[in-house]
Amino acid sequence: MRLHSRRAVLAGAAAAPLLAIRTRPASAAEFSFKLANNSPVTHPQSVRQQEAATRIKDASGGRVEIQLFPNNQLGSDTDMLSQLRSGAIDFFTLSGLILSTLVPVASINGIGFAFKDYDTVWSTMDGKLGIYVRGEIGKRGLIAMDRMWDNGFRQITSSTRPIREPADLRGFKIRVPISPLWTSMFQAFGASPISINFNEVYSALQTKIAEGQENPLSLIEIAKLYEVQKYVSMTSHMWDGFWMLANRQSFESMPKNLQDIVAQQLNRSALDERSDIARLNDSVAADLKTKGLTFVEVDKPAFRTALKQARFYAEWRTKYGDEAWALLEGAVGSLS
Numbered sequence: 001m002r003l004h005s006r007r008a009v010l011a012g013a014a015a016a017p018l019l020a021i022r023t024r025p026a027s028a029a030e031f032s033f034k035l036a037n038n039s040p041v042t043h044p045q046s047v048r049q050q051e052a053a054t055r056i057k058d059a060s061g062g063r064v065e066i067q068l069f070p071n072n073q074l075g076s077d078t079d080m081l082s083q084l085r086s087g088a089i090d091f092f093t094l095s096g097l098i099l100s101t102l103v104p105v106a107s108i109n110g111i112g113f114a115f116k117d118y119d120t121v122w123s124t125m126d127g128k129l130g131i132y133v134r135g136e137i138g139k140r141g142l143i144a145m146d147r148m149w150d151n152g153f154r155q156i157t158s159s160t161r162p163i164r165e166p167a168d169l170r171g172f173k174i175r176v177p178i179s180p181l182w183t184s185m186f187q188a189f190g191a192s193p194i195s196i197n198f199n200e201v202y203s204a205l206q207t208k209i210a211e212g213q214e215n216p217l218s219l220i221e222i223a224k225l226y227e228v229q230k231y232v233s234m235t236s237h238m239w240d241g242f243w244m245l246a247n248r249q250s251f252e253s254m255p256k257n258l259q260d261i262v263a264q265q266l267n268r269s270a271l272d273e274r275s276d277i278a279r280l281n282d283s284v285a286a287d288l289k290t291k292g293l294t295f296v297e298v299d300k301p302a303f304r305t306a307l308k309q310a311r312f313y314a315e316w317r318t319k320y321g322d323e324a325w326a327l328l329e330g331a332v333g334s335l336s
């Protein structure tokens with residue numbers, strides 16, 4: 001039996017090229033795209049992107065197929081950004097702050113203590129500031145979908161000493177993602193930031209190349225960073241999310257109706273992902289405590305004052321320019 005069916009398969013394979021001349025095999029889509037991210041496969045970002053891909057295939061009648069490559073399978077964020085620009089990857093979700101290495105204003109959402117809560121995050125990034133940033137992204141051969149995906153408010157973890165007040169950051173070897181804003185902010189605190197892509201964070205912490213790092217609780221849990229860290233200080237010092245970016249040529253290779261389907265479904269999944277993260281925010285702290293992480297409550301205004309005194313806001317206001325800064329302050333209130 002086995003031998004028979006093997007022969008049948010071989011015969012079929014030999015015949016396939018002839019058939020392909022006349023008809024497209026049912027499984028091959030007209031538009032085949034790669035979508036990549038840096039998130040673990042169980043992170044809501046990966047789960048919701050897979051769902052979006054499935055809906056896009058259905059809604060396009062099989063014409064558009066998106067294959068998801070989560071968890072840095074295609075390289076670090078820096079590598080994937082190059083691949084997106086060259087068209088080797090068609091879609092990629094990237095932190096606004098890391099994107100700023102190409103589009104400087106894209107880091108503006110990460111200004112220290114800019115957002116007081118999620119309502120303000122979404123009204124700002126779905127509002128005028130988001131439109132402005134997407135416009136700037138559009139000038140660099142990329143297209144940003146309207147809805148950002150949530151990463152979260154960031155908290156500082158450490159394997160050596162708990163960070164209780166700004167002075168504890170002095171000389172602290174902290175891993176930061178690759179972005180001038182991150183480096184500048186932790187330098188303003190007097191820390192020693194080390195720029196490392198996310199795919200190397202766990203091992204950098206494990207080998208103590210870095211004493212600490214900062215990320216949202218949801219990711220500290222999902223990427224198991226609690227295994228190599230002891231303390232988490234609830235600084236919420238910045239909020240960051242992911243822009244869903246498309247290579248312009250790839251995106252515009254589709255007719256308008258398919259572009260609309262893809263954009264709609266990606267935006268819808270971004271909203272689903274935001275609710276997932278909101279739910280995780282409510283539950284994850286208890287779990288991290290049982291896994292041995294010690295929580296440290298901090299006086300956030302003291303951290304913000306330290307940044308002001310280091311002229312952090314004044315410096316970045318000049319870098320972004322008055323227009324962008326006015327859009328930020330118009331949405332979140334006065335910062336400097």
Ligand code: X2X
Binds near residue numbers: 198
């Ligand atoms: O690299 C990080 O720390 C991460 C996963 O939060 C970002 O994508 C910025």
